[in-house]
Amino acid sequence: MKDKILITGGAGFIGSRLARKLLGAGYGVSILDNFSPQIHGGNRDLPEDLRGHAELFRGDVRDVSLCERALKGSQVLVHLAAETGTGQSMYQVRHYTDVNIGATASLMEIMLAGNTRVRSVVVASSRSIYGEGAAKCSEHGTVYPEMRSSAAMQKGDFEPKCPICGAATSMVSTPENAPFHPSSLYGLTKQVQEQMVLMYATTLGINGFGLRYQNVFGPGQSLKNPYTGILAIFSNQARADKPIYVFEDGLESRDFVYVDDVVEATFRAVEAPPQKPAALNVGTGVATTVSELVEQVIAFFSSKSEVTVTGAFREGDIRHSCADTTQLERVLHYKPTWTFEAGMREFLGWAESQALEASNYERSLDELRSKGLMHG
Structure with missing residues (x-):
């Protein structure tokens, strides 16, 4: 058998797909996940096709003893476990810091203790570390x-x-050598997390990759979490013919990258030969405005939702995001293959097949207003 890979957050959207790909390539796979209700709802188990094939460590990534057991015998750590809500991070400061920074620090301490055989660490970083970017x-x-x-x-x-x-x-488009200007607490935690991993990878003389994911989307992403993913939020609203509220003027834009492209880039980082630790953008290099996104969602579902461009804004949000993917192509020899339109057809077709559940979207906005973090 090839190396054993530990994926923290491996039951999630990206992690479960990566686990399937690694298993198919002959790797041993362990998954550490706490099945957060905010993301997984009431689901407390791995997807059926992973059960019995991936070893499961059920629990919190902040649990040091659990992480020690999970890392034992692993040659590669793929660290995906994190809290990811930009707006929510602005008022759950300690929680986001504990999970995103504190847990990463504990993982580095376990590796520094010398009781593991980890040869490579891949961490899910984020476009948010750039703030407004270039x-x-x-x-x-x-x-x-x-x-x-x-x-x-x-x-x-x-x-x-x-x-x-x-x-x-x-x-x-923003290159990797752009300065760090995170505008949210979430972005700040991802910056520290990435720098910590790359620093200790250098110290230990092992591979290290900080993969700066752009806006990842596709079938299987959480439709329950109101704090992340405007695509999921808009899809839920459109399917229920409920009003859709667009922040700012609708011309804010994001680099939407399909989940299969993200998984392939992460897989290539796992398989990369020994080299200097590096941070890499993982995106398409193509920006799509929020208004364009809404138009596609409304058209697909033939929705009667009323769309209102509100002029409201959230503290911590950025205006535009678009990745320069030159280094991704140079280092991992990969260029994303999915267009936004093709990915949207896959996502929306899948979303249409899912049960339409009660949304906590309005409650999430009320929380931001109550903290003075949303205006308009």
Whole structure:
């Protein structure tokens, strides 16, 4: 048998698909997952096709003794377990810090103790560490705007500004050497998590990859979690013919990358030969506006949902995100193959087959308003 791989968060959207791919390639697979109700609802077990094939460690990634047992005998750690709600992170500060940073620190300490044979660590980083990322100023070229001003956004001025002259900017793709400017607590935790993994991979002389996932979507993503995934939120609303509220002016954009492309990139990181630890963007390099996304959702379901572009905004949200994938192609020899349109057909067809459950979306917005983190 090939190496044994431990996937934290391996029962989730990305992790379960990665587990299938690794098992199919002859690897041994262990999964550590706490089956968080916010993500999994009432489900407390692995997908049926993984049961009996992947070893399951059921519990919290913050449980050091559990992590020690799970890591024993593993040659590769794929660390996907994390809290991922941008808005929620802004008021659950300690929880997000404990899970995303504290648990990663414990995993590094276990490896430093010398009782494991880990040769590679792959961590799910995030586009959120860039904040607004790269932008283009007509006078100063490529610049890196700081966090947007609440005062400006309350006036309907949503575009990031040039840090040199203050002029409005336009979107360009963001490379890995862009400075860190996280605008949410979630983004800050992912920055620290990634830097910690790459630093200790260097210290231990092993492979390390921080994969900066863009907006991952596809069949199997949580339709229950109101704190992450506008695609899931809009799909639920459209299927129920409920109102859809679009933040800002609807022209904010994201790099939506299909889950199979993310799994393939992660798989290639697992199989990579010995090399210098690296951070890599995992995206398509193509940005789609939220308004374009909503149009596709409404059309697919022939929904009667009323769409309102509200001008409201959340603290911590960024305006645009689009990955420069040059390094992904150079280091892992991979270029995503799924178009947004093809991925949407797969996702929406799957979503249509799922039971339509009560949504906590409105409650999640009320929580943000009560904390002063949503305006308009």
